[in-house]
Amino acid sequence: MLSQKAPIGIFDSGYGGLTILNEIRKVMPQYDYLYLGDNARSPYGSRSFEIVYKFTLQAVKKLFSFGCPLVILACNTASAKALRSIQQQDLPLMEDPTRRVLGVIRPTIEIIDQLSSTKHVGILATEGTVGSHSYPIEIGKLFPSLVVHEEACPMWVPLVENGEYNSPGADFFVRKHLEALLSKDRAIDTIVLGCTHYPLLREKIQQYLPSFVHIVAQGEYVATSLKDYLLRHRDMEQRLSKEGTTRYLSTEQESKFVEKASVFLQESILAEQIIID
Ligand code: DGL
Numbered sequence: 001m002l003s004q005k006a007p008i009g010i011f012d013s014g015y016g017g018l019t020i021l022n023e024i025r026k027v028m029p030q031y032d033y034l035y036l037g038d039n040a041r042s043p044y045g046s047r048s049f050e051i052v053y054k055f056t057l058q059a060v061k062k063l064f065s066f067g068c069p070l071v072i073l074a075c076n077t078a079s080a081k082a083l084r085s086i087q088q089q090d091l092p093l094m095e096d097p098t099r100r101v102l103g104v105i106r107p108t109i110e111i112i113d114q115l116s117s118t119k120h121v122g123i124l125a126t127e128g129t130v131g132s133h134s135y136p137i138e139i140g141k142l143f144p145s146l147v148v149h150e151e152a153c154p155m156w157v158p159l160v161e162n163g164e165y166n167s168p169g170a171d172f173f174v175r176k177h178l179e180a181l182l183s184k185d186r187a188i189d190t191i192v193l194g195c196t197h198y199p200l201l202r203e204k205i206q207q208y209l210p211s212f213v214h215i216v217a218q219g220e221y222v223a224t225s226l227k228d229y230l231l232r233h234r235d236m237e238q239r240l241s242k243e244g245t246t247r248y249l250s251t252e253q254e255s256k257f258v259e260k261a262s263v264f265l266q267e268s269i270l271a272e273q274i275i276i277d
Contacts, residue, residue, distance in 0.1 A: 016196025045126030
């Protein structure tokens with residue numbers, strides 16, 4: 001087992017996990033973070049289960065090889081399609097089975113029962129996340145009486161990644177999917193943004209929703225849940241380094257990563273290109 005302290009690994013298919021990283025750093029600025037974006041192979045949203053699982057496992061192993069004892073899958077698609085298999089099949093067989101991998105779906109849904117009065121909720125996510133039905137399955141375990149509807153929004157990630165999230169063109173696709181979701185059930189009063197990119201569309205989303213509908217952007221819930229996890233798992237907390245730094249790794253060229261990351265971050269950063277296989 002590694003005795004040296006090491007950063008928390010944050011993995012995403014690309015840039016979207018930066019929205020989660022931002023919120024985690026707000027709540028826990030003292031820790032070190034190692035962000036890995038698999039930008040060269042993103043988006044994961046419309047990829048098959050097998051491919052998302054394979055790519056995610058490779059990324060987790062890469063972050064482990066950098067010493068991270070704890071990895072957060074800051075990607076809904078990876079959390080939906082790969083987390084369970086990694087936790088249950090792969091981790092126990094690894095050289096150090098005490099390392100941990102956590103996702104973003106569970107922390108997000110833990111609070112929705114409190115937020116919803118009508119007990120009808122909506123999930124907006126990528127095709128992959130919706131196709132896995134991970135949100136309704138996980139919600140069903142915690143709150144079996146909640147009524148859940150899902151809507152895949154395949155155009156929303158490209159809108160954000162191409163910096164079009166504030167443009168008039170974005171309104172068409174935002175409205176289209178919100179109307180599709182609400183037409184399934186007019187009693188929906190809580191909508192989960194189940195994709196890392198969607199918080200950037202939040203203002204537009206708000207515009208097309210009735211005022212009684214709560215929007216759940218997951219970053220803050222993931223952050224508080226992680227804080228709580230570390231309070232409950234002191235052995236893990238002791239393994240984490242605390243210099244307040246963040247290092248960025250990407251499978252894409254450094255300059256490309258830095259340029260697009262600026263959409264998600266309010267600071268200039270350096271990045272390193274790595275190969276994962
Ligand atoms: N990060 C992904 C998610 O949260 C969105 C981007 C992608 O499709 O790779 O589902």
